[in-house]
Amino acid sequence: MPTRISELSSYQHIAVTGGLGFVGRHLVRTLAALGNRVSIVDAAAPDDTTLPCPIRTVDLRDARQTLRALSDVDLVFHLAGNASGTTSVDRPRFDFESNAVTTFNVAEALLNTKARLVYLSTAMVYGEPQTVPVREDHQLSPFLPYGASKLAGEAAVRAFVRTHGLSAVIARAFTIYGPGENPHRAGGEVSQYLRWHLNALPIRVVGDLDHKTRDFVHVADLVRGLIVAADRSEAGRVVNIGSGREFSLRRLIDAIGEATGRRPEIEVVASISDDSYRMVADTAELRALGYQPQVELVDGIRALAAELGPDPVLPTVDTIFRPEQRSRQEEEVAC
Structure with a gap:
């Protein structure tokens, strides 16, 4: 049975940070096709005039720029950041600032607007799995700077949920593939x-x-999972997004x-x-909300x-x- 994708009609304005990236472009196009008002928030200069929404060029490492860019939205998919484990080894400070600092800034900015946040994290936060399939309550022991920086972002989000009532969901993606990957960045x-x-x-x-x-999840299924998480997950929840195979x-x-x-x-x-x-995802949490990978x-x-x-x-x-x-x-x- 196909996954029912909500139009997220209760949200007036959705922002996708990292919307010019591999996953971001797919998510932006899907949201726009569903009739949502969407803005892209990205540090890169736009190189694609076919994207169906405005682009805000922002350095999310800067707290003031982040606050201004997200001041008028009520749902944020936070995808921006470094996604390369190799880059994190070569440039660990860049990786930490791109992942942990930007996530802190995004979460902090949303405390003022009461917007909902979906943070795209990674299965790399688990480190080497001790049990398979990997459930969300598995121990967290990343061994790459990349996994550590994404986990630091998770910690910031969880802290704001606990202390400030931030409405946030953390989604841990497994090995993503699909059309539109940059061969000079993609290591999958x-x-x-x-x-x-x-x-x-x-x-x-x-x-x-x-x-x-590995659990190879198509980018179209990842987008389905993110939308289901945004639409149906309770604040503070963590969900795996994979194929489950x-x-x-x-x-x-x-x-x-x-x-x-x-x-x-x-x-x-x-x-x-x-x-x-x-490394394979236990997807029971998200499947219980209606997620069903299709590719x-x-x-x-x-x-x-x-x-x-x-x-x-x-x-x-x-x-x-x-x-x-x-x-x-x-x-x-x-x-």
């Missing part, structure tokens, strides 16, 4: 693997092919072969295995391959857990 396996494969290059696998598993890297590669009709070549980087663990992995990959074409831009994001790994990877490439 689906986009990277498919781009290498379509260019007739070996798929570069970091981690254990069979032991490393577990795929090993080997099964992902098999799905790419099935979607493209061509057997992929594989190149395993055995020297890096920091994230070779199982099967093979179908999502097939549609993405058709959009990318036979020779898409190659990914440029390395998987780095410690700075010294970068030099080792460069040495491997040189050899």
Whole structure:
């Protein structure tokens, strides 16, 4: 049964921070198609004149700019921030300011307006899962600066819920994929693997092919989950957004072969295995509110391959857990 998506008609003006990003563009278009009044709040200069709403260029690290930008809205989807674990290792201060500081500023700004907040966090706050599937009450032990900065944002939101009555929901996304990802920023396996494969290059696998598993959630399903969370979740709740299905890297590669009709070549980087663990969402909390993912992995990959074409831009994001790994990877490439 398809997910019923509310038009969020009780809200007069919705803001999407990071609305020019990968997830943001999908969310903005969906909200606008439902008839909502939407504004994009983003630090980047607009490069897409087809987006159906006004854009406010704002540095959310600045509290005053944030307050002004959100003064006339009654619902905020806070998506802005750094989404790259590798960037967080290379530039940890930038990562913290982009994620933790901006989230604090957004939450603080909404104390004056009584607007509702949906904060897009990440499954990386869990660290290495001790139980699978991962429930929202799992221990929180991030091992990358990225996970730590997103968790700091969660802590700020929770504190404002408790002390000031902020109406906020925290959504933890699992491994997102879909059309519109920037290959120079996206580090997710689906986009990277498919781009290498379509260019007739070996798929570069970091981690254990069979032991490393992920919950791959299509961006359209993520948007459905965010809207359901905004519409139906109680203040202070945390919800996982994933497919609820577990795929090993080997099964992902098999799905790419099935979607493209061509057997992929594989190149395993055995020297890096920091994230070779199982990571799949328990989505019972959100499903109880009516969320139902609709995009099967093979179908999502097939549609993405058709959009990318036979020779898409190659990914440029390395998987780095410690700075010294970068030099080792460069040495491997040189050899």
